[in-house]
Amino acid sequence: MVRSESSHEAREVLDADDVQRALTRIAHEVLERNKGAQSVVLLGIPSRGVPLAQRLATRIGEVEGRAVPVGSLDITMFRDDLRMRPARGLGRTELPDGGIDDAVVVLVDDVLYSGRTIRAALDALSELGRPQSVQLAVLVDRGHRQFPIRADYVGKNLPTSTRETVQVLVSELDGSDAVLIGGTEGDDSADPSGEQGGSV
């Protein structure tokens, strides 16, 4: 899914160390805001949100001295643009053993763009249980929201044009960590509804 062909003109805006630092900061913010991690459940949105959530869970666990529940939440079936593209395979939805009822669910994604993914995630979440509250952590917020949605934790605010592409690489899937910004890429990048994972 990584559009490597665009990377010849892509510019690195966060390197591996920047990504590490951003995640560490977010981990602390989550703890601070929730006064610990007692009822926190991290849910990554496939595909790149999942390893990011796992890393956050590790960092929070190190600070707190105990494991934080982490899982994944696939939103494919809840997308409002399903009918605009061919059907595609599903990601994995995997809830931690305790479920999400009465938990503080922190959704984790790589890029926040139009907000449609998060809207779908909220729908998907409501089918799985009733959390006490839902928060959102993203590595990059590139603006251009189409829904009244904001992130609670942001690794990097990245002002972009809709004609640019933002690509997040994570070592678990891509071999290295980085955030790249690419040049104008034609029509699909001009449509901010198509945000998901590293291909946006």
Next chain:
Amino acid sequence: MTNTTSPADVLIKGASLLGAEVSDLLIVDGVIAAIGADAARATGSDCQTVDAYGLVALPGLVDLHTHLREPGREDAETVASGSAAAAVGGFTAVHAMANTDPVADTAGVVEQVWHLGRRAGLCDVHPVGAVTLGLGGTELAELGAMAESAARVRVFSDDGKCVSDAVLMRRALEYVKALDGVVAQHAQEPRLTEGAQMNEGAVSAVLGLRGWPAVAEESIIARDVLLAGHVGSRLHVCHVSTAGSVEILRWAKGRGVDVTAEVTPHHLFLTDEHVRTYDPRFKVNPPLRTQEDVDAVRRGLADGTIDAIATDHAPHSIEDKDCEWAAAAMGMVGLETALGVAAAAMVDTGLLDWAGMADRMSVRPARIGRLDGQGRPLNVGEPANLVLVDTGTRYSVDPQSMQSRSRNTPYAGVELTARPVATYLRGRLTASEGSARR
């Protein structure tokens, strides 16, 4: 009725006779009056001239196996519409099969069909008489009465059904000897083909369609040639479709059995691979067979083991074909594509030349049907039954332009080269450029 006035004299210029010598040909009073340099000299003042340079002239085609559907299924075809289709296809005589409603098993019905053919006037319509009453396979129909009727029936067939009772078949073979007739057998062992939908083999196994095994045809042909040999009768085998059938016929002819056989254009051209589409236009009886069978019937036709090409023109209404395979009727129209398809199978492949085609599509079928004045050589003094064939232009089969009332052709869009462009029945133009001249 028709032809009360003599047609005008016609001078056909530059036709290639049987695909060989290029010559003029003069028709006067429905008879070939002159050939060659004499033809133009003998021309009178009111003579119509036809430019036939580049066209092949053949004797008018004779079909041993046509379903005209009248009486009973006039929605699918009538004697008149079928005659028009025949004329367009280059035929000057057809044999109308007996499986009408009522069945052509009495002198009355065969005379009715014969009269309808005369009234249409586009080709000679020779009714085939049923062998058994109502095609029931149990009692002989009045074969003598049909033979002596105005229709002068010589070919008897229960086509669509097999005369499977060995004793009844023996009696029929014996009985028609007195009439100079022939029994044309639809060779299909009924028990082996109950509910059969297509050729039994690799394709039927995959498609889950009940198989029609080759042995069901071959076993009946084997039995019948032995019977015909035993009682010294003449036997004709309809629509031979399998390699095994060709072998049996070759063996029987080698033993001196008086057997003739026909093959359809579709069995020369199409295989059961087409059934993979589940398109009912490919549903026919006997079913389309394998490439091996197609190769064998082509060779059999080329070496004379199979005597004739016969269309088995089987018109069906749209409702009977616009449905799932199992519910569809069997059969395909064929009169208007017969020459083109047969030429693609035999001439384009070098297996037969045009003289050979004339022999298989005109001379021999006329002889088998005991027809006078059909299937004659292109000689001075012979009746002017002939067809001019364009052999040099590729064209695509268009069902919508057909004269038949039905459109169930499997050849829509298929590219062919040989096309009948003018048909003359005793000197009168019955069809030209795809339209019948009523």
Next chain:
Amino acid sequence: MTRHLLSAADLSLDDATLILDTADELARVSDRPVKKLPTLRGRTVVNLFFEDSTRTRISFEAAAKRLSADVINFSAKGSSVSKGESLKDTALTLEAMGADAVVIRHPASGAPHTLAHSGWIGGSIVNAGDGTHEHPTQALLDAFTMRRHLSTISGRKVVIVGDVLHSRVARSNVLLLATLGAEVTLVAPPTLLPVGVGQWPCEHSYDLDASLVGADVVMMLRVQRERMNAAFFPSVREYSRRYGLDADRMSRLADHAIVMHPGPMNRGLEITAAVADSDRAVIIEQVTNGVSVRMAVLYLLLGGSDSALGGDQ
């Protein structure tokens, strides 16, 4: 793209794997308190059944409903509608009603094919069993069940026993399992194997006991008693003795081997009660898995702007 699922042969290895993987995810939905996804909201799925098959119909119905599709059940069984005219008229009616998918069960082999290529109807056609031709979703649920128990299908030895001649389940299974890399052996009396079976991508045998050696999966097919009257076999007793699966034969299977049956079973004919009710039998699981697999098929055919199947991956 393939808009239709007519034959297991339509599925590439990638397609089949995508369906099975998707079904895996969807199976988890069935374990949740809310067994429903909004994916096919506003889409209409018609179950067009020209033959009685309650189990297949309710499986498709449950699958479509869990994806929030509107489901219309159209039972067209009856003597007067066995004519082709009716298939066309029914199709035109469904088209007028705006069916996005038609799940069709028909006694005539190829009827789904005819529907898909007739131009009568624009929606996706899913073959839910046609005559003695195919039943591709059955093969998919069988493969899904095998994968769950054996983890992989490639290289596994699958023995399919019974009336192959008249079995749409066998045809679809042979095709799909060949695509997935299994080694399939069909076992039946010679009368119940089609002429031409030698060209299928599998082995065949007349000897059940020899074929069971090393089997990972034994799939028993339903044998109808009326076949006896058509001389396919002499008696039920002889059939059971030669081709039935009983406790003795089952005891010779490897520990991990499973026993499958597409249902409905003729207990005492092709399978004994002891086998059908044993731990090795995964017959009820097959039914459960049917819903997940059919959800996956409906989702992949209808969920997007275009089918996810048949692409050139």
